[in-house]
Amino acid sequence: MLTARVLFVYGSGGAGHYASALALRDALLRHETRARFGDVQLRIELVDGSQLAGATNADRVYNAAVMSGLPGLTSILYWLARTMQPLSQRVLARQMKSSIDNLQVTGGVVHLVVSFVPFLNPALLYALPHIPYLTVITDFEHSEEHPWLQDQRQICFCPTREVARQARQLGWPDTHVQETSGMLVRGEFYEAAAALASDRATESRTGKGNNKLIVVLFGGLPPTGLVFRIVQAVIDRKCNCTLAVVCAKNRRLKQLLESSFGVKPSAGPTTLELHGYLDTEQLAGLMARAEAIIAKPGPGVTAEADVLCVPVLFPLFGFRVMAQEQPVLRRALEQSKGISCRSIDHLVDIIESPDQLDTMRRSIVRANNVVAGTAQDPTGPNRSLYEIVDFLVRHVPRTVTANPYVDSTVSW
Structure with a gap:
């Protein structure tokens, strides 16, 4: 051998x-x-x-x-x-x-x-x-x-x-x-997508009026200030959602959110989930259950969300899009797989619009299925x-x- x-x-x-x-x-x-x-x-x-x-x-x-x-x-x-x-x-x-x-x-x-x-x-x-x-x-x-x-x-x-x-x-x-x-x-995202096949046949991922899951995911090193602003705005608006924040390697962010809001804010219907490091299987499962993902236009998270047919909300008010991220953002917007949020109020408005997110998810599912036979088409599976x-x-x-x-x- x-x-x-x-x-x-x-x-x-x-x-x-x-x-x-x-x-x-x-x-x-x-x-x-x-x-x-x-x-x-x-x-x-x-x-x-x-x-x-x-x-x-x-x-x-x-x-x-x-x-x-x-x-x-x-x-x-x-x-x-x-x-x-x-x-x-x-x-x-x-x-x-x-x-x-x-x-x-x-x-x-x-x-x-x-x-x-x-x-x-x-x-x-x-x-x-x-x-x-x-x-x-x-x-x-x-x-x-x-x-x-x-x-x-x-x-x-x-x-x-x-x-x-x-x-x-x-x-x-x-x-x-x-x-x-x-x-x-990563392979775990394909497995999570396969597990969602039966769920995608239903009318909606979360059901109208139910507490929807929104994932805040900025890679392994999320920016402390921006994530804190997003969490603060969602809680202040009393959004009916579970906000899952992946703090990953940013321990300071996790400690700040815990000390400021606790795990479950007492005021309003917003539930806050704080995650540190997640292995790939855990992360794929969390993203698969999401109604939307709040993230920078990174090529990795955008591709993972696309495999799972989950729309991405880009909070452009909080950072400058880097050169290598610009084509990612452009393609996501052109293909209606992401939304550019120019203000924090705009971001929260979208979170409070479950019909808009569900319509967008359905569109992504249809788009991915339509081009299923074109193996070399980057817009396909x-x-x-x-x-x-x-x-x-x-x-x-x-x-x-x-x-x-x-x-x-x-x-x-």
């Missing part, structure tokens, strides 16, 4: 890259229990690319800026990264090569790299220039702020037609442009996770017989 050592490289800036890496790893391991990759056994290792490149401090600053709700600071960080890129890439490449060399000395030869990060791909290719290199793009488009298409040796999984078009326009060969049917979504697994099943066995130290690029 041959063993393929596969590095899944994620970044510590935000939580989406790591979630995508976990999703693909778990799907591959589940597949491996059913059928081997030929005579190859996978040895998948998740590694923090920022740590390998010595760039963890930059990610810490970025995460702090996101959690503090300081859009100006994140813009400055992106500007600095873009301006300093020619110099920083050389520094990152040298540090990356040293780290990768140590990994191979201590753990054996690497046969395949799957990258889930922007910025660091040239450094990784400098360190491992002669092995197959895959990049799972977790944005809707390539941009200067979030550069994904950095070296034509990358075999890129493109979640939208636009990023595939960008790759070809930049000279990527067709064999290195793998179009998928959407963003990579998103099967990206399984498409990437199928690709790897076909190609991983070849990587084991390739010598990563041969002075020529291995081609698939």
Whole structure:
């Protein structure tokens, strides 16, 4: 039995890259229990690319800026990264090569790299220039702020037609442009969606007049000030709903909400649920029961909501939409899968309009069903996770017989 050592490289800036890496790893391991990759056994290792490149401090600053709700600071960080890129890439490449060399000395030869990060791909290719290199793009488009298409040796999984078009326009060969049917979504969300099939056949998810569930979800690092304002406004308006706030890694936010409102506010019909860290199954189940999700236009949460046919409310009054989020927002609005809320009163008005949310959900269900036969249409059912697994099943066995130290690029 041959063993393929596969590095899944994620970044510590935000939580989406790591979630995508976990999703693909778990799907591959589940597949491996059913059928081997030929005579190859996978040895998948998740590694923090920022740590390998010595760039963890930059990610810490970025995460702090996101959690503090300081859009100006994140813009400055992106500007600095873009301006300093020619110099920083050389520094990152040298540090990356040293780290990768140590990994191979201590753990054996690497046969395949799957990258889930922007910025660091040239450094990784400098360190491992002669092995197959895959990049799972977790944005809707390539941009200067979030550069994904950095070296034509990358075999890129493109979640939208636009990023595939960008790759070809930049000279990527067709064999290195793998179009998928959407963003990579964790398997638990497909399972939650399947469990909702019978519920979707009923007239309404919650029933008119019932206490509806609204989920507040801003990823692993929710902004304290914005979330507090939303909770305060919903409680003050005495909305007939359960407001489930996912505080995730922001312990200060959870403590602030507990001390200010308690778990169940005594005044009015609003029930407040506070959640810390949720595993994927718990999060998928919570989102599946929601009438709507309040979130930033992140590609991950938007894709997850789409799989579950849940509309997303974007509180644009509380933050500046980052460059990589703009195409996500644009597409969600164009496809009527999200609502742009320009004020906090507008947001609460929508929460108090169950008929509007239910009509929107029905529209999403119909839209997803209508295009069910178009596997490569990004507006259709998103099967990206399984498409990437199928690709790897076909190609991983070849990587084991390739010598990563041969002075020529291995081609698939």
